[in-house]
Amino acid sequence: MNSHLPAEFIVKVDHYRCRRCKRCILNCGFSALKFENGVVAEHHKCVACHRCVTFCPEQAITVEENRLAYKANAHWSVEVRKNILKQAEQGGMLLTGSGNDKPYLSYFDRLVIDACQVTNPPIDPIREPMELRTYLGRKPDSLGNNTAWNKKIGLDTQLGPQLKLETPIIFGGMSFGAISLNAQKALARAAQACGTFMNTGEGGLHKDLYPYKNNVIVQVASGRFGVNQEYLDQAAAIEIKIGQGAKPGIGGHLPGEKVNQEVSETRMIPIGTDALSPAPHHDIYSIEDLAQLIYALKETVNYSKPVGVKISAVHNVAAIASGITRAGADFIYIDGFRGGTGAAPNVIRDHVGIPIEVAIAAVDDRLRQEGIRNQVSVIAAGGIRHSGDIAKAIALGADAVAIGTAALIAMGCRVCQKCYTGNCSWGIATQRAELVKRLDPDQAAERLINLLQAWSLELKEVLGALGINAIESLRGNRERLRGVGLDDTSLTILGVKPAGQ
Amino acid sequence: MQNCTLAQNNLACAEVSPQARATVWINAKRLSYQELNATIHEAVFGGAKVVEVENVNGQRYIGRGLNQPVEIILHGTPGNDLGCFLNGPQIIVRGNGQDCIGNTMNDGKIVVHGDAGDVLGYGMRGGKLFIRGNVGYRVGIHMKEYRRQVPVMVIGGTAGDFFGEYMAGGIIILLGLEQTDRPIAGDYLGTGMHGGVIYVRGEVDPAQLGKEVVVMSITPADEVVLDQHLSEFCRDFNLDYAAIRNKPFIKLVPTSHRPYGRLYAY
Ligand code: SF4
Ligand code: SF4
Numbered sequence: 001m002n003s004h005l006p007a008e009f010i011v012k013v014d015h016y017r018c019r020r021c022k023r024c025i026l027n028c029g030f031s032a033l034k035f036e037n038g039v040v041a042e043h044h045k046c047v048a049c050h051r052c053v054t055f056c057p058e059q060a061i062t063v064e065e066n067r068l069a070y071k072a073n074a075h076w077s078v079e080v081r082k083n084i085l086k087q088a089e090q091g092g093m094l095l096t097g098s099g100n101d102k103p104y105l106s107y108f109d110r111l112v113i114d115a116c117q118v119t120n121p122p123i124d125p126i127r128e129p130m131e132l133r134t135y136l137g138r139k140p141d142s143l144g145n146n147t148a149w150n151k152k153i154g155l156d157t158q159l160g161p162q163l164k165l166e167t168p169i170i171f172g173g174m175s176f177g178a179i180s181l182n183a184q185k186a187l188a189r190a191a192q193a194c195g196t197f198m199n200t201g202e203g204g205l206h207k208d209l210y211p212y213k214n215n216v217i218v219q220v221a222s223g224r225f226g227v228n229q230e231y232l233d234q235a236a237a238i239e240i241k242i243g244q245g246a247k248p249g250i251g252g253h254l255p256g257e258k259v260n261q262e263v264s265e266t267r268m269i270p271i272g273t274d275a276l277s278p279a280p281h282h283d284i285y286s287i288e289d290l291a292q293l294i295y296a297l298k299e300t301v302n303y304s305k306p307v308g309v310k311i312s313a314v315h316n317v318a319a320i321a322s323g324i325t326r327a328g329a330d331f332i333y334i335d336g337f338r339g340g341t342g343a344a345p346n347v348i349r350d351h352v353g354i355p356i357e358v359a360i361a362a363v364d365d366r367l368r369q370e371g372i373r374n375q376v377s378v379i380a381a382g383g384i385r386h387s388g389d390i391a392k393a394i395a396l397g398a399d400a401v402a403i404g405t406a407a408l409i410a411m412g413c414r415v416c417q418k419c420y421t422g423n424c425s426w427g428i429a430t431q432r433a434e435l436v437k438r439l440d441p442d443q444a445a446e447r448l449i450n451l452l453q454a455w456s457l458e459l460k461e462v463l464g465a466l467g468i469n470a471i472e473s474l475r476g477n478r479e480r481l482r483g484v485g486l487d488d489t490s491l492t493i494l495g496v497k498p499a500g501q
Numbered sequence: 502m503q504n505c506t507l508a509q510n511n512l513a514c515a516e517v518s519p520q521a522r523a524t525v526w527i528n529a530k531r532l533s534y535q536e537l538n539a540t541i542h543e544a545v546f547g548g549a550k551v552v553e554v555e556n557v558n559g560q561r562y563i564g565r566g567l568n569q570p571v572e573i574i575l576h577g578t579p580g581n582d583l584g585c586f587l588n589g590p591q592i593i594v595r596g597n598g599q600d601c602i603g604n605t606m607n608d609g610k611i612v613v614h615g616d617a618g619d620v621l622g623y624g625m626r627g628g629k630l631f632i633r634g635n636v637g638y639r640v641g642i643h644m645k646e647y648r649r650q651v652p653v654m655v656i657g658g659t660a661g662d663f664f665g666e667y668m669a670g671g672i673i674i675l676l677g678l679e680q681t682d683r684p685i686a687g688d689y690l691g692t693g694m695h696g697g698v699i700y701v702r703g704e705v706d707p708a709q710l711g712k713e714v715v716v717m718s719i720t721p722a723d724e725v726v727l728d729q730h731l732s733e734f735c736r737d738f739n740l741d742y743a744a745i746r747n748k749p750f751i752k753l754v755p756t757s758h759r760p761y762g763r764l765y766a767y
Contacts, residue, residue: 092764092765093764093765094765095765220605222643223624223643224605224623224624224626224643227586227605227624228586228588228605228607228626229566229568229586229588229607232586255759256758256759264647268626268645268647268650269645269647269669269670270646270647270648270670270696273669273695273696273758274695274758274759274760276643276667276669276693276695278642278643278667278693282620282623282639282642282643282663282666283600283601283604283620283623292561292581292582292601293582293604295561295562296561296562296565296582296585296586296604299534299535299538299561299562299565299566299585300562300565300566300585300586301566302542302566345765
């Protein structure tokens, strides 16, 4: 029995304005438009990616939500009912892309930042230098200096390898396979230009990215795709991927149809085969096993680069982070439950994991209590939307943040959440050659550079308002945050006072 | 032969004749894995063609970071992650091995003259892993192949549960020599397998098989593959080839290259 679900969107063509150039038809990655004596839409195929709307020279095309008069029901929402119908018909898990879109409470939106007034002066970032530079990596427990009378005074302490960031923002792991090579190139160019880092995700490293090796973090995930000595050598740092915010506790699955010639080369698997990443690393069933892999990697690269661990934010994140630190990681990347994905089962993306705000606070607290906060850098990710979120994340205790969805939006993504289909009209989450070429890596890089520049400027303004001149002074400085409309328990966990106190 | 310790290594090795220089001896007694691996590294970069290490006692990660076609002979018991990310060298263990041998191995060969532990050849993409004795759990998980890189693993004894799980490519041969009351392989054999082939000498109880594999009989093409790898295995361990071939083999292959293709509703 076919459910005959009505279309989600209605594509409206103004045939009076349309000059039949067919641009919209060519532009739609989802084949929702065709030409039959004029532009005709197959509404049920439209995903509201707005590619046609953007490129119609006559502004003759619009997309509207199909506002069917579903009988209102606060419990049995329209989405719930549609999903049940789909599953009753096909018997499979629902897949989705991008990040959690459910209206959970945002702690970021309930936190406000302090500013100086009268009793202590704010600083004007236009006039005074503002330091955003951040170093990621293990810091020593104490510093020894060399003070012999006839020598130049210098530090004796041997510092382990560090990543130097000119701004506390890096790009999170997005694999070649999930996103296009042009999108990865744009990220690499922007990272290089801005003095920060992009992350290959778990899909291997394309040779075209080798020139950016000083700005690339490579991932080692459970499938070990594309991981060999050369891969480890072509990176500034290595990240062991345990989990991802959008899909904590489950593996990855790149379907065979996305494994074309080039994806096959970087993942080092045959064309057309499924790339299955098991849910666990089968050589890691404990913190001791994790330590073993961390040191296997450190040994293999002769301790020349930081080795970190990426986990998703889950209930027990603080204890896990403590274990990871003790296992020898130089940085921990914590991905909150709003983190994006190329493909994940709907139920996992929307219902598993915890928000990044509480995870940062819990981890920072725990590491401080145990006296090991200096041993590891904390990168926070999962739904960072603007510089305000960044300032709050750092004030809660993160060393830096990673962005994924925001970077994709900068490149043109319209958050249609259809990344898993591989038909992204914007040339981002696709491997279809005709779509990939729409994304000019130079132009996209330019947009990413602009975004990082804009956010960096804003961060400096925030620091100035706070009367501090280095991001270092904001780190873990929760005294400069206040909660608005948060309950006592949440305030305690976040370690912030309510506004007015 | 030349004795090299960490401190004198470069000097000592540089002074001897090219022929003697080809083999370097290292005494691993009381060396941490970091010291031992650095010493091996130095010896190899100093031009050694063969590195023999005595008194190996649990040091991890031996062979890491080496791309050269060097031969490393270990006397004793190397620790976990022997030959992790191995990319060319040949490692011979005169003793038992521990866990995670050949982790994410790319090329080269590891030969263990005794038993070995769990999680061998995890994510292995190329090269050869020969174990004379028995192995533990989770061996051969996610082995894969790419172009001319076809990893080969031959186990002389028996294997534990989850053998060849998620296997995506390559060849595994399980011999069950000197098998006693223990079954030749544990449960969940080949679970999630979607590429490659597992040959087993003897029978496997169907209840032990993962549901993604089927048993097939041996074809003449398989005989060629078995012959090639087993004669090499027999040469390495000085075993009687005919005695190994006197028992029939079965072949396990995946039922589908897309075992999880129908999990989703679009
Ligand atoms: S792009 Fe605009 S003008 Fe061109 S065919 Fe489509 S609707 Fe008409
Ligand atoms: S990357 Fe493409 S497919 Fe994915 S949400 Fe953005 S526009 Fe849609």
